[in-house]
Amino acid sequence: MNAENNPSSSPASSASTPEVAVPQAVPAGFFGAYLASKGIAVENLGSDATGMEQIRLTAENALPAAEALKHHPDSPMDLLLSVAGVDLLTHRESVYHVQSILSSQFLIIKIAANEKDEAPSLFAVWPAVDWHEREAFDLYGIVYQGHPDLRRILMPTYWEGFPLRKDYKQEDPRLVWNNR
Template sequence: MNNLIQDLQSKFGVENIQPMEGGLQQTITLPKDILVDVCRYLRDDSKYYFDFLSNITAVDYFPENRFAVVYNLASLPFQRQLTLRVELTMENRDKNNLPEVPSVSSVWRTADWHEREAFDLMGIFFSGHPDLRRILLPDDWQGFPLRKDYEDPESYHGIPIKGE
């Protein structure tokens, strides 16, 4: 996998591709503005062929007001796994003040539902997503339940939510 890091660094810049030490699987941190290009390269290059996006998740670093979006990739033919990580700060916000990262649904179709889930539960906005809307909660739900600063509402449409 060291060749992968060197290859990505030569193609996208050493300053943009940062390997993370430790962990059970190779993890690379990269800026959001090259995310889609890196993903497309990792999918299309015959040396790597990361043909499957296993998962997308988000991490809330409350109270630091920053998030990370984590992409778990797999190359089924080569039996390899790779994690990509994009860190989002207050500067990475959309017009509704949500953390924003580009959608990778044009690279892997499975991203469609993974991104919708991260949007629904963590409030991450995926720009360019073809149908970014809630997937688990009602459309008019307020807030994002997996954020650390989320507080359960007392009721929803007059129905009590909090138990005694």
């Protein structure tokens, strides 16, 4: 009950009215067009099977594009849902799922890692990527440049290799599934 000891108890959101999401129907390629209007070139990957827009960013324009998306005037993409590493055999890719609470639009951002498995971290824009990027680093070995605390999270610290890579082999006879 010590109010003075409690930094998170500042009455920032006291007694405000609830904000209600207003779903908007947006045309295909909405966010890609928006980024293009901002002068950021993105590769448009169309929609996936669930109708979410997918874009691919390069390492250079990832941060400005993310910044622009977060401050989109109509549907600010403020909620980062997950970061999925994907092993494409040729290279590895991180897939960011972001959502706008206000317009409840989803967007999928793909950023490919380079040959040294380096990719830009979006921590500066969405701090929520913290644990998610650590997980992708842990399981895929994608090194996020600019992440403040990139350590293993799920596997033990002494673990060797990155288990979710397709070429990962664990030579333990008990793990028969690796041989299938």
